Amino acid sequence: MIRRVGAIALSVFTDALRRKIVYVVVLFAAVMAASIPLLPSYGVGVEGAVFREVALTLTYLAAVVVILALSASRIPGEIERRTIYNVLARSVRRWEYLLGTWFGIAITSAAVLAAFGTVIFGLGWALYGQPMWQLWQGVLAIWMESCIVAAVCISVSTLAGPVVVATATIAFLFIAHARAGLLAPDQLAWRLYPSLDAFNIINPVAHGTGVGFVYLLTMTAVFVAWVGASLLIGAAAFERRDL
């Protein structure tokens, strides 16, 4: 099983590296990160904290764009071109195919975010004279969230085409971040609303010293649960689909 999933993941990763959108997004985001000190509307000068906040925001947006571009059309495209049959004919179970695809996209996302993280870390060090190590916590949280988005995207793509997948994923992102706007912390619904707020550590990273080990551990558990639930539902739907 591991070998089959790994082979599919590697195939997805190498295919993703051939796509220009990955490099374009990283380059564009790097240019925008370099222009942060020129932003006028932050008042008198741009402090290091503001740099970290805007840099992490850029990282987040770049990750979302890359994930949507890679995930939304992956499985629908394979089904349409009928290339998926070649894979499934080799005793690869459908859920293994799904899992391998997700792993490949997760590895690609890690590579993209590692590259972008290096860029913003280097820029922050060069501009403000201090290594902003806590940025890497923010990058890790963004990677986890992007992998969750990829899992949701892949799950929906087992049933629908790229446009519906992209729309559904954006809607999911919006809903998963709407908890603070819709509810108050003292309401019961606040505790029962599944959201992606656990991965939003912009404030502690940008304006504080980051988050502790317990927080990271909890964040990891939430990440595994989100991915597991999304891929399980997607795998069940894919099993029942008539290809």
Place this chain on the structure above:
Amino acid sequence: MNSLLHRPIALWIVVALLLGVVLTGQAIVDSTVGASFTSTGDAVGRAGFAYVTGLRTFVAAVLWNRLEPQYHDYYDDKPLVEQTQMMPIVNLVVLLDPQFLDAYYVAPWILARRGDINEALDLAALGVENNPDSGLMRVNYAQTLWNFGDDLPGAVEQAEIALGETMRWRDPIEQHDSYAVLSSLYRNAGYDERVTFVLAEIERLDAEIGDQLPAGEHDHDGDGKPDH
């Protein structure tokens, strides 16, 4: 795994358990981060707002330039307090460009004269919040507090800040006119020493400005002399 995928009840139980882990983890991180939580949307909005600075300040300037001939020419016979048609546009200008000072200077006066005192004070305070180093905004807020908010101590506090050396003025004329307001405020509050100081500053600025103010500029009563 295959058997799980073909048993709907077992599958949904597992999914529910995983969602339970999500909610539990969420509750733990909520208690850890607490009040320092920032919405992702807020952060993305702030960054996006900063990056489109050129475009939004341009749009704000265009909107304001449309207003000027309306209230100076087209509605020339209408008192400023009745020119409420400009309020939505003033709101939009402030939203697009929080550093657009003239909007904060005009709108609170209109609001206050129409009885919306709290809204006027809020808008004047917003002008100070978005432009803390602007002398005009400090004087504007002080004037609003004094004339409409019935808060002379608050007005004096803003006046003191307005006289600070770090305050910025767009030109000496703006500073001169603002100091004239401050002298009245201090006189009303009984701060004679400050009145003397401000009057001395006004004389210094008079000498500096000279004849810079063009004839007929802001001459609303038509006597050939600028009113302000």
